[in-house]
Amino acid sequence: MKINLIAIGKKTPEWINTGIQHYQKQLPSVYNFTITALESQSCKSNNTEKIKSLEGDMLIEAASASTILIGFDEKGKQQTSKAISSSIKDWQLNGDSVALIIGGADGLSTECKQKCHQLWGLSGLTMTHTMARLLVIEQLFRGHTLLTNHPYHRE
Numbered sequence: 001m002k003i004n005l006i007a008i009g010k011k012t013p014e015w016i017n018t019g020i021q022h023y024q025k026q027l028p029s030v031y032n033f034t035i036t037a038l039e040s041q042s043c044k045s046n047n048t049e050k051i052k053s054l055e056g057d058m059l060i061e062a063a064s065a066s067t068i069l070i071g072f073d074e075k076g077k078q079q080t081s082k083a084i085s086s087s088i089k090d091w092q093l094n095g096d097s098v099a100l101i102i103g104g105a106d107g108l109s110t111e112c113k114q115k116c117h118q119l120w121g122l123s124g125l126t127m128t129h130t131m132a133r134l135l136v137i138e139q140l141f142r143g144h145t146l147l148t149n150h151p152y153h154r155e
Helices: 014-026 048-062 081-094 110-115 129-147
Strands: 002-008 034-038 068-078 097-102 118-121
Touching: 002 048, 002 129, 014 129, 034 048, 048 110, 068 110, 081 129, 097 129
Parallel strands: 002 034, 002 097, 068 097, 068 118
Antiparallel strands: none
16 A cells, blocks of 8 residues: 655645654554655736646646545545545555645646545635645544554544
């Protein structure tokens, strides 16, 4: 199994980087977890759809080696920690290569969403795309602890 978190934006606040590194170190090596940070496109043109399209093309290209593409979108299906844990179990059993895709400040392009096998929602709240990275990694760790009966997750 391989899990690659692919996200737009290379600038991340230090406190978010600290949190990401904390959970990344705790993920088991069998997850082959990586983060691919792609350069965000210039907002100078004020053409949001063009920016989303350019970023979407970059995301799809970066995910081309993956067998499963999951995009994060505000209208995506809300997941529970147990559902994420179940997905991780399936990915392990199938030996899947999974791309978890987080768009830029304006989200994912329509084309990128259409290429994804699933669209997941993280929260009904609006958050920065850098904070979404931290949340995704924490949920991967939480899913792992559910699979291993570790006491981290509580009902």
